Amino acid sequence: MTSIQIQRRAEAVTREEYGCVFRRILPWGHTGPSDTGLGVCVVGPGAVSTPHSHVDHEQFYVVRGAGLVHVDDEVTAIAPGDALVVASRQVHYFENHSATDELELVSVWSAGPFGSRP
Numbered sequence: 001m002t003s004i005q006i007q008r009r010a011e012a013v014t015r016e017e018y019g020c021v022f023r024r025i026l027p028w029g030h031t032g033p034s035d036t037g038l039g040v041c042v043v044g045p046g047a048v049s050t051p052h053s054h055v056d057h058e059q060f061y062v063v064r065g066a067g068l069v070h071v072d073d074e075v076t077a078i079a080p081g082d083a084l085v086v087a088s089r090q091v092h093y094f095e096n097h098s099a100t101d102e103l104e105l106v107s108v109w110s111a112g113p114f115g116s117r118p
Contacts (some may be wrong), residue, residue, distance in 0.1 A: 065103035
């Protein structure tokens with residue numbers, strides 16, 4: 001037994017959000033929208049997430065897989081280790097062109113921006 005707060009991947013609650021399987025991690029115990037947070041988004045093989053925008057600023061880090069990110073009218077390739085910033089109200093979505101591999105991204109969102117764009 002440990003006093004360390006931990007959310008085990010195998011025990012995590014996931015749900016469909018914006019066309020991907022989404023796991024909300026922070027804030028702890030909160031399953032709905034929040035002003036700030038951390039989550040993991042998985043776009044299945046051959047899938048495309050739902051184009052959407054929101055008032056939150058969102059930062060993504062690609063953990064595994066590769067594909068395309070669409071932000072407003074721009075499109076670029078993404079791969080493991082890439083990080084990107086999506087500003088408030090920008091329409092964004094992801095494409096996974098692999099027939100076998102998932103595209104997994106860590107998502108951090110906030111009501112305000114986290115510093116300058118790279």
